[in-house]
Amino acid sequence: MQHNVLILDFGSQYTQLIARRVRELNIFCEIFPFDKIPEDLSSYKAVILGGSPFSVRSEEALHPDLSQIRGKMPLLAVCYGAQYLAHFSGGEVAASNTREYGRANLSFIQENELFLEGVSPNSQVWMSHSDSIKQLPTNGVRIASTKDVENAAYKIEGETTYAIQFHPEVYHSTEGKQMLENFLVKIAEVPQNFTPKAFVEEIVAEMKEKIGTDKVVLGLSGGVDSTVAAVLLNKAIGNNLYCIFVNNGLLRKNEFQSVLDQYKGMGLNVKGVDASQRFYDALAGLDDPEAKRKAIGNAFIEVFDDEAHQLTDVKFLGQGTIYPDVIESVSATGGPSATIKSHHNVGGLPDFMKLKIVEPLRMLFKDEVRRVGATLGIDPELLGRHPFPGPGLAIRILGDITPEKVAILQEVDAIFINGLKEHNLYNSVWQAGAILLPVNSVGVMGDERTYEKVVALRAVESTDGMTADWVHLPYEFLMKTSNEIINKVKGVNRVVYDISSKPPATIEWE
Numbered sequence: 001m002q003h004n005v006l007i008l009d010f011g012s013q014y015t016q017l018i019a020r021r022v023r024e025l026n027i028f029c030e031i032f033p034f035d036k037i038p039e040d041l042s043s044y045k046a047v048i049l050g051g052s053p054f055s056v057r058s059e060e061a062l063h064p065d066l067s068q069i070r071g072k073m074p075l076l077a078v079c080y081g082a083q084y085l086a087h088f089s090g091g092e093v094a095a096s097n098t099r100e101y102g103r104a105n106l107s108f109i110q111e112n113e114l115f116l117e118g119v120s121p122n123s124q125v126w127m128s129h130s131d132s133i134k135q136l137p138t139n140g141v142r143i144a145s146t147k148d149v150e151n152a153a154y155k156i157e158g159e160t161t162y163a164i165q166f167h168p169e170v171y172h173s174t175e176g177k178q179m180l181e182n183f184l185v186k187i188a189e190v191p192q193n194f195t196p197k198a199f200v201e202e203i204v205a206e207m208k209e210k211i212g213t214d215k216v217v218l219g220l221s222g223g224v225d226s227t228v229a230a231v232l233l234n235k236a237i238g239n240n241l242y243c244i245f246v247n248n249g250l251l252r253k254n255e256f257q258s259v260l261d262q263y264k265g266m267g268l269n270v271k272g273v274d275a276s277q278r279f280y281d282a283l284a285g286l287d288d289p290e291a292k293r294k295a296i297g298n299a300f301i302e303v304f305d306d307e308a309h310q311l312t313d314v315k316f317l318g319q320g321t322i323y324p325d326v327i328e329s330v331s332a333t334g335g336p337s338a339t340i341k342s343h344h345n346v347g348g349l350p351d352f353m354k355l356k357i358v359e360p361l362r363m364l365f366k367d368e369v370r371r372v373g374a375t376l377g378i379d380p381e382l383l384g385r386h387p388f389p390g391p392g393l394a395i396r397i398l399g400d401i402t403p404e405k406v407a408i409l410q411e412v413d414a415i416f417i418n419g420l421k422e423h424n425l426y427n428s429v430w431q432a433g434a435i436l437l438p439v440n441s442v443g444v445m446g447d448e449r450t451y452e453k454v455v456a457l458r459a460v461e462s463t464d465g466m467t468a469d470w471v472h473l474p475y476e477f478l479m480k481t482s483n484e485i486i487n488k489v490k491g492v493n494r495v496v497y498d499i500s501s502k503p504p505a506t507i508e509w510e
């Protein structure tokens with residue numbers, strides 16, 4: 001992959017957002033922890049320093065080695081970055097007198113390329129800091145202020161170094177993306193050539209080169225990431241890609257067969273393995289959520305290992321890992337670096353885990369995966385599917401799992417999801433599903449008293465699953481869905497709708 005822009009991470013929650021904005025400009029960028037700067041920077045055209053939860057004045061201040069960067073290539077320092085450049089290069093940073101959090105308006109001190117194009121006078125920006133730059137660094141020239149922040153932006157004379165106290169990457173900085181474009185395109189002259197089509201061409205060539213005539217095995221889940229990864233690998237190595245799609249008996253109604261047919265229709269070399277009974281056996285009698293997850297994970301590894309063993313001479317394991325997982329595993333503040341391997345001691349690894357790994361999507365954000373999928377001609381319905389948890393319906397059946405309970409929940413879930421689609425609500429919901437509760441409630445049907453299961457419906461809005469709000473589905477729709485479920489699904493006599501947000505609740509019930 002071409003190396004264009006380097007973003008140094010100092011642990012800010014906004015660093016990924018900077019990368020996403022840069023990518024939206026069709027510019028390729030990579031995030032590296034502040035202390036893991038690549039040795040060879042010759043292919044990078046610009047560097048951005050991000051924000052940080054730390055103060056440059058504290059003992060914990062993070063010190064990047066900028067000797068290969070400062071004055072040698074265009075540099076944009078954001079928030080902590082701006083304070084860092086000031087504090088350690090002849091300026092001064094001190095605690096702010098006023099709270100500098102929220103919207104502010106810039107006033108420009110002198111004409112500057114960073115703000116020249118597409119940025120209006122009084123441009124609104126977003127501030128989020130508790131330290132202020134009291135004195136600019138050596139050769140620093142103020143280029144913008146706000147009402148409360150005198151040194152809101154500065155440049156360094158004699159260098160292509162710019163520093164801004166505000167966050168251009170958040171939406172509240174209404175022209176922040178334009179400022180990033182001015183820096184990257186006008187000042188640093190970075191090419192805007194990172195498009196889905198260019199990515200496909202480049203990654204397919206890269207995979208061809210890396211894999212050659214060797215074989216790759218890959219587990220398909222029915223989700224967007226593994227599907228797009230498989231189509232890319234298939235484009236690179238054709239039928240030397242062996243896909244395995246496991247039915248764990250916990251998928252949505254009819255999903256195994258319909259998705260398998262879809263995969264075959266896409267020309268993938270795929271084997272469907274119905275291992276439902278093996279999963280039900282592994283789950284028998286378990287009602288603790290984590291125990292269920294562990295049993296399903298282990299059963300999957302066993303089934304996949306058995307299948308992979310039937311293939312000979314496989315050298316690679318394909319995975320649908322995406323960029324947020326990669327960043328998380330190397331984050332500046334030591335985010336969880338847990339990979340699948342760290343859960344197992346190396347001696348005890350199943351054979352397929354000893355294979356070399358290929359991850360064609362490891363540089364892409366989720367929305368980019370969808371765009372690449374669209375470029376590859378993958379069915380938009382498949383690309384637009386709601387996220388579905390790996391343990392499937394097992395964590396939506398509270399308590400122990402039996403095939404009978406799975407069958408009931410599949411029926412309920414199908415009515416709910418099909419209803420959302422029919423009423424054009426599916427695409428405006430981030431994730432939806434039904435939950436089978438471990439309680440019976442009293443009802444009446446005709447002259448009979450019933451004592452049957454309760455199901456909950458859940459539909460949430462979210463961007464990444466980290467936080468979520470319940471969706472205000474129309475009452476009419478809820479009424480219709482509830483009637484249909486109670487009339488059609490034997491064993492269910494009550495439907496409730498979950499109106500909890502995350503936090504403090506979670507999306508799943510287990």
Ligand code: XMP
Nearest residue numbers: 293387388389390391431465502506507508
């Ligand atoms: P929670 O319930 O934590 O869910 O708010 C956040 C997102 O993660 C999904 N989820 C899982 N996905 N294995 C998965 O692959 C799991 O064990 C698991 N638990 C939750 C959930 O569906 C939601 O999208």
